[in-house]
Amino acid sequence: MLKSILTLGMICIQITLMTAAGKNFHTVKAMSGDGVYSLLRRYHLSSYSCNIDRFYEINKLDKKASLLTGKKYKLPVEIYSYNGTSIRSTINLDDWETAVQIQQYNEAIFKLGVRKTHYRESRILWVPYHLLECKASKAKIPENNKKIGGKEKAKYFKKKGTITEKLFGNEYKNVKILDNQLKNEVYYVVSGHGGPDPGACCTSTESMMCEDEYAYDVALRLTRNLMQHGATVHMIIQDNDGIRDEELLDCDKDEKCMGTAQIPLNQKKRLHQRAAAINKLHKKYKKKGYKTQKAIMIHIDSRSESKSQDVFFYHWGKSKTSKKLAYDLQSTFKAKYKKFQKNRGYHGYVAERGLYMLRNTAPSAVFVELANIRNKNDHKRLMYKTNRQALANWLFEGMTGVKS
DSSP, X not given: OGGGXXXXXXXXXXXXXXXXXXXXXXXXXXXXXXXHHHHHHTTTOTTOHHXXXXXXXXXXXXXXXXXXXXXXXXXXXXXXXXXXXXXXXXXXOOOHHHHHHHHHHHHHHHHTTSSSSOXXXXXXXXXXXXXXXXXXXXXXXXSSOOBSSTTOBGGGGSOXXXXXXXXXXXXXXXXXXXXXXXXXXXXXEEESSBTTBOXXXXXXXXSOEEHHHHHHHHHHHHHHHHHXXXXXXXXXXXXXXXXXXXXXXXXXXXXXXXXXXXXXXXXXXXXXXXXXXXXXXXXXXXXXXXXXXXXXXXXXXXXXXXXXXXXXXEEOTTOHHHHHHHHHHHHHHHHHHHHHOTTTOOOOOEEEOOOHHHHSOSSEEEEEEEEETTSHHHHHHHHSHHHHHHHHHHHHHHHHOOOO
16 A cells, blocks of 8 residues: 555655654655655555644744755654564554554555665654544645645645546546646646657558657646646647547657647757747746656667567756656656556666757756567557556656656
8 A cells, every 4th residue: 555655765854763752663764845744645645634743743844934945853653673573562552553554654655765774674664643633534635725835735636627628638637637736836748759750660560650640639638637636747749639549540740849840850950949948938937937857759769579568767867856757767667567567577677868959958857768669569559548547647656756
């Protein structure tokens, strides 16, 4: 259970211990732009109001206070010295089910890289406050307008109704807003190729498969997921196809940059056009105070027909945030493959590459290759709408840390 709710890629936060009222608490340094909710969300402690209340209590903060970048704050996670026998005897707990939940939490965060050592090896056990104190209520974030640190508000979790986005096509145009967890975040979704360039093609199917069409369909589905959680999203390459459920997607050349600009035939001019569009928007949102801006370029590789390829990721070597984003995504895919394809294994990798769109875009950026379109098994996987939606869901979770 806890494995599915844990956020990936937490190693960027420096972790220490701090004692208060006779108890040891996990502590972290607040990053730029952090509010209480975003800080707790990274450990998936934010779904319980008692964790938020406890955070204010142990840090002696007023609920109107903002977090200070670089300052250490205690998390509502108590630290125990594991006795090597059992969790129940370590923390003097009678409830076996709760002990199992604590074990699952510790094992999951170890597997996901949140902590470097297993609790049995380090003899350090993490016990989230809500597992001991909030079980009966299963409390959610209170639906009011009180601040939860900085600019973040509990009302992020109110459902906001439905919006219409024609870009998704008739069947998917009505987008139900589930919450506003990503309200202050901006995402740029770029499907590869398009216009005069279809990208890699497969001609061994009944009708030709074009890279740009399948990358675009996954990009649309990812964009829709982001919008459902309140993010500001820009589809850089746009078409009028909408989200399609067919197995074989017709190839065309009518995609445009930002929906209006013709896409140049020259590759360098195409890439410059896309990067310029992203950077112009990035500058605007930066002036407005948006701290989180991310870009993803979605492609499908072309290799030998005999080579099956799992999803893999490129990052820009001079950008720590680009690298972190790539590894967060890889970690998500590893966890998903382990859950849904236990005996298959996952062989997708992360690599550094000086690709134009990674080097020349201002947001934290990642370049994704979904499969080898020429391989029979790979392109067959892409043909199924459920697989394209799963790819979008996993990309969403890896980029945001929010459960889809």
